[in-house]
Amino acid sequence: MNKRTQQANQTKKRIIDSARELFVERGYYGVTVEDIIKKANSSKGGFYTHFKTKEELIINMLPMVDEAYTSFSQSNKEYESVNDKISSFINYVFVMMEKDIGLEFISAIYSSQIKDLTTQRFLIESDRVYYHVFNGLIEEGQGKGEITKDLSAEDIISIITTCIRGVIYDWCLKKGSFNLVSYGNNLIRMMLNQIKL
Amino acid sequence: MNKRTQQANQTKKRIIDSARELFVERGYYGVTVEDIIKKANSSKGGFYTHFKTKEELIINMLPMVDEAYTSFSQSNKEYESVNDKISSFINYVFVMMEKDIGLEFISAIYSSQIKDLTTQRFLIESDRVYYHVFNGLIEEGQGKGEITKDLSAEDIISIITTCIRGVIYDWCLKKGSFNLVSYGNNLIRMMLNQIKL
DNA sequence: AAATTTAACAGACCGTGGTCTCTATGCAAT
DNA sequence: ATTGCATAGAGACCACGGTCTGTTAAATTT
Numbered sequence: 001m002n003k004r005t006q007q008a009n010q011t012k013k014r015i016i017d018s019a020r021e022l023f024v025e026r027g028y029y030g031v032t033v034e035d036i037i038k039k040a041n042s043s044k045g046g047f048y049t050h051f052k053t054k055e056e057l058i059i060n061m062l063p064m065v066d067e068a069y070t071s072f073s074q075s076n077k078e079y080e081s082v083n084d085k086i087s088s089f090i091n092y093v094f095v096m097m098e099k100d101i102g103l104e105f106i107s108a109i110y111s112s113q114i115k116d117l118t119t120q121r122f123l124i125e126s127d128r129v130y131y132h133v134f135n136g137l138i139e140e141g142q143g144k145g146e147i148t149k150d151l152s153a154e155d156i157i158s159i160i161t162t163c164i165r166g167v168i169y170d171w172c173l174k175k176g177s178f179n180l181v182s183y184g185n186n187l188i189r190m191m192l193n194q195i196k197l
Numbered sequence: 198m199n200k201r202t203q204q205a206n207q208t209k210k211r212i213i214d215s216a217r218e219l220f221v222e223r224g225y226y227g228v229t230v231e232d233i234i235k236k237a238n239s240s241k242g243g244f245y246t247h248f249k250t251k252e253e254l255i256i257n258m259l260p261m262v263d264e265a266y267t268s269f270s271q272s273n274k275e276y277e278s279v280n281d282k283i284s285s286f287i288n289y290v291f292v293m294m295e296k297d298i299g300l301e302f303i304s305a306i307y308s309s310q311i312k313d314l315t316t317q318r319f320l321i322e323s324d325r326v327y328y329h330v331f332n333g334l335i336e337e338g339q340g341k342g343e344i345t346k347d348l349s350a351e352d353i354i355s356i357i358t359t360c361i362r363g364v365i366y367d368w369c370l371k372k373g374s375f376n377l378v379s380y381g382n383n384l385i386r387m388m389l390n391q392i393k394l
Numbered sequence: 395a396a397a398t399t400t401a402a403c404a405g406a407c408c409g410t411g412g413t414c415t416c417t418a419t420g421c422a423a424t
Numbered sequence: 425a426t427t428g429c430a431t432a433g434a435g436a437c438c439a440c441g442g443t444c445t446g447t448t449a450a451a452t453t454t
Contacts, residue, residue: 044443050402162363166363173321242414242415
């Protein structure tokens with residue numbers, strides 16, 4: 001890596017780190033891009049060479065999510081059935097949302113993802129680790145005869161994911177006034193019943 | 198009604214009408230508040246005495262939705278079962294979203310409703326006609342022994358509504374690239390299976 | 395080594411949603 | 425009728441996300 005990109009990466013990192021600290025202090029909407037670049041000793045020009053929008057910052061702040069999914073899929077924990085494993089995976093998703101990311105960030109992401117037609121919709125990028133891990137689970141379930149083959153793995157993932165998003169959206173709407181994990185697990189369990197054999 | 202409020206109401210109507218026309222022409226995000234007040238021969242001050250935000254305009258533009266729900270509930274159409282009636286109601290919701298309101302408006306509403314903690318979240322106002330009609334249907338179903346009483350009507354409505362919102366949110370995410378009505382009916386049917394007796 | 399291209403960055407600038415202040419007028423109280 | 429008050433409205437102004445242009449230095453080509 002040459003000096004040029006090295007410096008650029010440092011700047012980018014400085015911006016992300018500053019943003020993270022400020023967000024923790026004052027929340028996403030309590031922090032302006034101006035604040036961030038001042039703290040990072042950068043400039044508008046600097047900021048927007050590294051990020052297309054302010055929201056893109058959030059995405060750069062969540063590599064831990066994909067790491068968590070990866071580590072879930074690589075863990076050797078034993079489950080009674082694939083269905084249990086799937087439930088556990090979905091539970092994991094909700095726990096992470098509630099505990100690690102938190103209401104304000106989730107709301108900001110979910111809001112901005114559909115704000116206008118130009119935003120980059122990373123939630124539905126097909127190479128997300130989430131889809132990959134989920135797909136593995138469903139196919140395993142179908143292979144072992146635990147899950148219906150009337151629907152393709154793709155369709156099943158689509159349906160369950162839609163429900164998960166519904167739960168999360170509602171959680172945002174109701175400002176976190178219900179327990180995401182228990183409500184979510186409950187609702188998804190009902191849906192999973194429909195795809196079990 | 199005195200002259201004062203009369204004039205105010207006229208101004209408000211002028212703004213709403215101008216906004217509607219402009220939105221139809223150029224879409225929600227293609228129209229600025231400036232455009233609207235110019236067309237309505239009003240001013241910023243005028244606009245913001247009648248509306249707290251630009252998004253609030255959308256809400257004022259959707260009384261037809263509640264009217265539609267009301268007329269659904271008052272229609273004398275015969276159904277084979279309450280479950281059929283419920284399916285028909287939900288189908289009606291999706292059809293209205295897709296045909297009458299459209300992707301851009303829905304996206305704008307769904308995005309703005311969770312944007313920050315201060316917005317008025319009319320989607321979950323408990324006096325919405327939607328909730329009222331839906332509640333009547335579920336209670337009828339429970340009364341006639343078609344629907345489980347293991348869950349309260351309130352819980353059932355909450356679950357189904359969460360799923361509906363999930364479908365709509367996904368539809369926005371995917372920029373309307375799937376058929377809202379058929380995907381939605383399908384998914385909800387699966388969920389309804391779980392509450393049938 | 396000189397010339398040319400490229401990309402990071404600084405910072406002035408812009409557009410738009412929303413606020414603030416000031417004015418005018420309808421209305422109620424006397 | 426006069427006075428005082430409340431509020432619809434006009435429009436200057438502000439905050440903030442995002443763009444544009446110019447500069448500098450590293451990288452690449454000759």
